Amino acid sequence: MNIFQIETLMAEVSQVLMFPVLLLILALFVYAVYAMGQFASLYSVRKKNAAAYRQGLKAGEARWVLGYPLHNFFVKNKSACEDELEIEALRQLENLRVVTRIAPMLGLIATMIPMGPALKSLADGNIQGISENLIIAFAAVIWGLAIASLTFWPASVKKRWLASELVNIRKLRQGE
DSSP states (O other), X not given: OOHHXXXXXXXXXXXXXXXXXXXHHHHHHHHHHHHHHHHHXXXXXXXXXXXXXXXXHHTTOOOOXXXXXXXXXXXXXXXXXXXXXXXXXXXXXXHHHHHXXXXXXHHHHXXXXXXXXXXXXXXXXXXXXXXXXXXXXXXXXXXXXXXHHHHHHHHHHHHHHHHHHHHHHHXXXXXX
């Protein structure tokens, strides 16, 4: 197998990957919209139950409070060590963090795949072929960045919330 055959094989395989990559981008967009709704709901519940959470902390009690997932994990698992609590916090952030990082990568992949055919169209003087491929390329990267933008903010805020809950759990343990 010579170098030209390898290049041709790689180009053909990359064209086959285009559909699954676009499908993944679409699925991640649906997840990002869902995650934003979930985040808004969690924000509302936390705001509603903040007084009960603070009251429990002041009393030195670890009681279950809706909207405080790491705190509630601790209430159910009082013997959980620091590492287990941190792992639980990471688990709760994992999907958002993965989507935030993978979406731009998939957007870039979906941008690069049609660039080959666009350049071939340019060499052939086919202006329509260039524009069709560039439209797909730019749309894919925009979608990837939009998905990352939709998931980055909730991931950052939830990270702060979980860190705050972890600090409060440490304080509760010191009071025991």
